[in-house]
Amino acid sequence: MNDKNHIQFDNLLYSCVDKKQRANESFVQEHAFGYIISGESHFKTNEGMKVAGPGTIGLVRRNQLIKSDKVPPIGGGDFKAVNIFLDQAFLRRYSAENKLAPANNYQGDKIRILPPDPFIKGYFDSLLPYFDHPKMASSAMTELKSREAVELLLRLDPTFYDFLFDFSEPYKIDLEAYMNQHYMYNVPTARFATLTGRSLASFKRDFEKVFRTSPGQWLQQKRLAEAYYLISQKGRKPSDVYLDVGFENLSHFSYTFKKAFGVSPSLV
The missing domain is CATH 1.10.10.60 (Homeodomain-like)
Structure with a gap:
């Protein structure tokens, strides 16, 4: 996808908007790992509203409904964010290649805001040049960056293991x-x-x-x-x-x- 507000290749997405914008998609199909460079993201779920400001790094779990707004800075400028989507096919492949044990059923928060971490901040900074020079991007590169994201998340917090590798589908609910x-x-x-x-x-x-x-x-x-x-x-x-x-x-x-x-x- 390429338009004036978004640049996407494979599972990487860069967003830049100069006015408040409601996201078109209410359904988060795959895990989304993102960093807000400037502005705010307003996430509304049935559990309430979450506001993520500049510098926020978060992980949003798959298979959930969210309404979100991209909000530029009050004093002017653009909302900017970069995301990488960790899909089930990749995570299953990663799990098999690394002979990971089956994960437990994940019961934690579906939107996780990460504490400040220089390695993860550096990781997102390393993604930005590819959006300025898309010819340097490749499927091999996005695969490598996806693996790096998983390694960084597991190093930061072991509870992300169940978050990422619980492959169970929604069970019959009320x-x-x-x-x-x-x-x-x-x-x-x-x-x-x-x-x-x-x-x-x-x-x-x-x-x-x-x-x-x-x-x-x-x-x-x-x-x-x-x-x-x-x-x-x-x-x-x-x-x-x-x-x-x-x-x-x-x-x-x-x-x-x-x-x-x-x-x-x-x-x-």
Whole structure:
């Protein structure tokens, strides 16, 4: 991916934005190891908001739903960050090659903020020249950098072993509780199925038993009800609400809202 805001090759991503930007993807599919150079990242999960400022180095666990904003410095300048994604295929290969013992089921925090460490800071600094000179990058280099990242994380904190090498998939969990906590994330129904430990067919069947309606209808009604509450009771603007409750664009949100409530969201 190459645009004015992002440069990506293989599993490395450099971000640079000059105004607040909502991330397009709510689902973190693979472990993300990142460093914020300037500005802030605001991460919102069902457990609350986390704010990571300049100099923050963190590790975000795979298979979770997150809303995030990239926020440039208040005094001006760009938000800048670099990330490396540690995917399951690579980690399984690393585990096999190094004959690692099976990991325990990871039960810790899904977003880990690392303490200051000169070696990890130096590691991220070593990635930056490749974004200025992409011809110097190669698959062999990104593989080497992925291995270096794992070695540095395990040296820093042995508990990252279970974080990285727990390959278990989500098990079947309480569907009603999960959906009431995560309905505002704009992801496909198939993704909700995976995250609740079900096949798509099983998810739809269990969903209709619990909620007496289809996932699509329930999600729309739930999101609209929350939007109505935020606008009418909390004084929020429609333009500030639609993304937070899981709609993709303002025009579709406004049309759906008016169809449901008989009035434009701007007139509530």
